[in-house]
Amino acid sequence: MDYFRILKRGAVAAATSYRLILVMWLTALMMVLLVALPLKSILKGVFDRSLATERMLDGFDAGLAGDMGQSFGYLIGAASFGGLLLILAGFLLFTFFAGGLFTRFTIAWGDLNVASFMKASARNFLPFLMLALLMTLIIFAWTALIIGVPVGIVAAVTEGSIMGSRLMLIPFIIWALGMPVWLLVTDHSRRWMAATGSGKIFRAMGAGFKALRRGFLRSYSTMVTLFIVNVLFFGAALWIATFSVPERGGLIFLFFLATQALFILRLFLKAWRYATVSELALIQA
Amino acid sequence: MRRLLFIFMFSMPLLLQGQAIFDIPLSERTTGYDIAAVLDPDSKTVTGEMTAWWVNRSAMPVDHAMLHLYLNAFSSNKSSFAASGRWSPAGDEGYGYVRISRLMDASGNDLTRSMHFVAPDDGNINDRTVLQIDLTAPINPGDTLKLNMLFESKLPSPIVRTGYNKDYFWVAQWFPKFGVYEPAGMRQRESDGWNCHQFHPNSEFYANHSVYNVSVTIPSDYIAGSGGLLLEEMDNGDGTKKIKWRAEDIVDFAWTAWPGYKVVTDKWRGVDITFLTSERGLKIADNQVNAVKYGLEYLDARVGPYPWPHLTFVDPPVEGSGAGGMEYTTIFTSAGSGLVPSFLRMAEMVTIHEFGHAYFMGILASNEFEEPWLDEGVNSYWEERIVDHYYGDGYGLIRLPFIKFSDADMARTSYIGSPSRQAATNNLPSWLYPHGTYGMMSYQKAATWLHTLEGLITTETMDNVFREFYRKWAFRHPSGKDFIETVNDVVRREHGEKFGKDMNWFFDQVLYGTEVCDYRVSGVSNRKITGYSGIVDGDSVTFTRSDRKSDTLYLAKVGIERMGGMKLPIEVLVSFDNGDEILEEWDGTARFTDFEYPGTRKVTRVTIDPDSKIDLDVNRINNSWTDDPEFPASGRMMTKYVFLMQMLISLFTI
Incomplete structure (x- = not known):
């Protein structure tokens, strides 16, 4: 009973934070456009008044890469480097917003306008950033340990002959089972920092682990649900975006709107996770 | 007594002719080989006795013979092949070689002491891949030189074209093999002489169409395949078995043995298809066999009939991947080991390419050493036509909703994207291409200008060019000039003087020139x-x-x-x-x-x-x-880029 009630309360809390989610979306969109629009201009410059763009209408004709010559390399380089910068900047931006969201779900339930949200985000930013870096590092190490090392060893020993077999699924399953634990620790730690106003990250992590132990099954099953929903949504959204090939201007604009709606939903799912963990903490208290 | 023994030994080929595949030989059969070999999986050696014969079809006596000893390319790091950096041994066990311990002619003369190595291409004294044998008496026109020899072939590791890995054996270029004796006039040659090149990193083949009677003894639990027709397989009762094959009118004989092979058989018209693959490769066996059938169907209709009643191809397992993408006419290898994602038609592409060599090198036995474009370029052109015809609605390599790539465009992209595309003409011997341009020039540029030629003279005329080329040159040794002459004849016949008195202006630019078209x-x-x-x-x-x-x-x-x-x-x-x-x-x-x-x-x-x-x-x-x-x-691409970035940011931020 608690399980559904917690998920529901988390969803309601996330949904009622729509203004904050829209702020996050808009900020992220503007940031990405800073890189994407110049790229589009480069692409236009390459093709100028050529009809060669018709070769891209029903999917990118990779043969064009040769015709584009060095421009193709520059474009890919700019898109990759720009993408890397965006991921780094986005990491900072979303860590910043996480501070505001946890404040919203912890101590200012129903009472956090955009200005206060920004203030709370700014107040929590540094400790949240340190915590996010630390936990990201732990998750990378976890991934390397559980997936990278065994797969590497098996591939070396068998000279790749069992790569792709079902046996290789085992490390991935173990990794997926462990991920909700790390997410719970991270979110509990952040909730603790938001609730106490403390910036001590190791104490926060201690509190996170302690909260994890209390009512572990309930917390874990809730987080597993959220993790699966997030993963499925992420995969489905990317699949839709990848395989959609709108060919005309109006359809492309609709496609743009659809992808942005998907991204807003993605932000909602993330906020739902934060809110649900905050709810879990309230119940445990 | 000794003479009687030799008479018996040299009459063996005639006895085996009773099991001939073709009633009428397809080629002149200037050379032939009868080999009895034993594979020792522990020492990675193949030891054997071989009787090889060569007919002097020139008008002049010939006082020496030249043979390829390809495996010696792996005998040291100083051979021209190894020195190129293409291969280095997997420890001391990895070196390979072929040694002749006894060599006699039909008269019983011991020729062992008259053997010496030569390096006609680069003068490398450390290269022992071409053997010259000074004969005790010249071979007169029309006479046959018969050599009997004992040889030991140590296979190299890692596998590059040939070799072993653990219990996987790809036994190719493994026996002493005659070069091609070219009389004056053949391939525009001015005087008679042997054409016997060293083993180079970039090309493999130029040989007479031959008859092979080969028996190999291997462990009983091994599964083997070859370019020959299986005549007999018998258990020796000692943990080994003997397999006998016969092949006719092919330019090389290779075989393979591995305990893990799975065998798939199929048939296309009168051709028995045998596919050797691994457990994983079974998943795509249907795709692979279909790819061969597509190749057979397409080339049969547009170039000429596939004459042999048998064909074996192999998708080597991961441990044998070095053997991938090789061609020995009636046996060839694909690549990928079943690991390539199915949306990418790379395995099918390799299969079709290597199958195509049965025509372009196998039937039309050009000199790959000297004119690689006529082998690899022409074959790539046909491979691209076949792949783009049967797969992906013109985009044979990849046809997904968001990306598409035709096989012909992949070749074109490689050529037009190369900064060295004007470094050399397209008519160099394989070992002389500068700056790593061999692949781009002999495969991709040649295929690209062949597509252009097709565009100019029409597909129908192009098909007729190859039909005529096949008709005139099947089971002979055409040169590039012979191909051009065929193009000129057919174009003149079908288009009059629309393109001028001949098409030489085209070849002067694309084959002998270095300029680009824009x-x-x-x-x-x-x-x-x-x-x-x-x-x-x-x-x-x-x-x-x-x-x-x-x-x-x-x-x-x-x-x-x-x-x-x-x-x-x-x-x-x-x-x-x-x-x-x-x-x-x-x-x-x-x-x-x-x-x-x-x-x-x-x-x-x-x-x-x-x-x-x-x-x-x-x-x-x-x-x-x-x-x-x-x-x-571009609007759509940018929308996707924006969304991808947004999702990645949300993914990497916990």
């Missing part, structure tokens, strides 16, 4: 003619059009430029705002040309080479112009 739309203008005034014949004249739009006159002008040094005839499609279209033809020889269209219509679109016939054009983006550029595709 035409562009340099400018389009639709100048409004609002009035006309001036002095005509001493009288002042003024003429003014009305301002009504329907009466507006334009001087529409289209400028075309030749940017590259290559001159090819091109078509230019000009479209007007009233829906009219005009297809202009230009011989493409001048540096520029202008087309002018006075009248009431405006030019809205210009496209050079609208049917994409000229694959050699290194930049097709500048081939067209529109007055109304739209960028829906």
Whole structure:
């Protein structure tokens, strides 16, 4: 009973934070456009008044890469480097917003306008950033340990002959089972920092682990649900975006709107996770 | 007694002729080999006794023989092959070699001491891949040289074309093999002589069509396949088995043995297809077998019949992947080991390519060492046609909703994208291509200009060129000049003098030249003619059009430029705002040309080479112009980029 009630309360809390989610979306969109629009201009410059763009209408004709010559390399380089910068900047931006969201779900339930949200985000930013870096590092190490090392060893020993077999699924399953634990620790730690106003990250992590132990099954099953929903949504959204090939201007604009709606939903799912963990903490208290 | 023994030994081939595959030989059968070999999986050696014969078909006596000892390329790091950096041994166990411990002629003369190594290509004294045998007496025209020898072949590791890995054996280029003796006139040669090149990193084949009677003894639990027709397999009762094969009119004999092979059999018309693969490769066995059938069907219809009743191909397992992508006419290897994602038709592409060598090198046995384009380039051209015909609606390699890639475009992209595309002509021996351009030039550039030739003379004529080439040269040794002569004959027959008295102007540029092809739309203008005034014949004249739009006159002008040094005839499609279209033809020889269209219509679109016939054009983006550029595709790509970035940011932020 608690399980559904917690998920529901988390969803309601996330949904009622729509203004904050829209702020996050808009900020992220503007940031990405800073890189994407110049790229589009480069692409236009390459093709100028050529009809060669018709070769891209029903999917990118990779043969064009040769015709584009060095421009193709520059474009890919700019898109990759720009993408890397965006991921780094986005990491900072979303860590910043996480501070505001946890404040919203912890101590200012129903009472956090955009200005206060920004203030709370700014107040929590540094400790949240340190915590996010630390936990990201732990998750990378976890991934390397559980997936990278065994797969590497098996591939070396068998000279790749069992790569792709079902046996290789085992490390991935173990990794997926462990991920909700790390997410719970991270979110509990952040909730603790938001609730106490403390910036001590190791104490926060201690509190996170302690909260994890209390009512572990309930917390874990809730987080597993959220993790699966997030993963499925992420995969489905990317699949839709990848395989959609709108060919005309109006359809492309609709496609743009659809992808942005998907991204807003993605932000909602993330906020739902934060809110649900905050709810879990309230119940445990 | 000794002489009797030799008479018996040398009569063995005649006895085995009773089991002939073809009633009438397909080739002259200048050479033949009878080999009895034993594979020792522990020492990684194949030891054997071989009787080899060669017929002097020249008009002059020949006093020496030359043989390839390919495996010696792996005997040290100083061979021309190893020194190129292409291969290094997996420890001391990895070296390979072939040693002849006894060599005798039919008269019982011991020739062992008259053997010595030569390096005709690069003079490398450490290269022991070409053996010269000075004969005790010259072989007169029409006579046969018969050699009997004991040899030991140590297989190399890792596998590059040939070798072993653990219990996987790909036994190729493994026995002493005659070079080709070319009489004067053959392949435009001025005087008689042996054509026997060293083992180079970039090419493998030039050999006579031969008859092979091969028996191998291998452990009983091994599964084997070869380019021969299986005659017999018998258990020796000692943990080994003996397999006998016979092959006729092929240029090389390779075989493989591995306990893990899974065997798939199928049939296409009269051809028995055997597919050896791994457990994982079974998943794509249907795709692989279909790929071979497509190749058979396509080339049979457009070039000539596949003559052999058997064909074996292999998808080596991961441990044997070094053997992937090789061709020995009636046995060849694919690649991928079942690990390539199915949307990428790479495995099928390799299968079709290597199968195609049965025609281009196998039947039409050109000299790959000296004219690699005639082997790899021609074969790549046909591979691309087959792959793009049967898969992906013209985009044979990848056809997904968001990306597409044709096999022909992959070759073209490799050529036009190479910074060294003008470093050399397309007519060099394989070992002389500079700056790593061998692959790009002999495979991709050659295939690209063959597609261009097809575009110019039409697909139907191109098919007829190859039908004629096959008819004239099957089971012989054509040269590049012989191919050009065939093109000239067929084009003249079908198109008269439309392309000039011959097509040499084309080959002079694409094969013997280094220039690139690039035409562009340099400018389009639709100048409004609002009035006309001036002095005509001493009288002042003024003429003014009305301002009504329907009466507006334009001087529409289209400028075309030749940017590259290559001159090819091109078509230019000009479209007007009233829906009219005009297809202009230009011989493409001048540096520029202008087309002018006075009248009431405006030019809205210009496209050079609208049917994409000229694959050699290194930049097709500048081939067209529109007055109304739209960028829906770039808008879509940017939308996807934005969304991907947003999702990645949300993924990496916990």
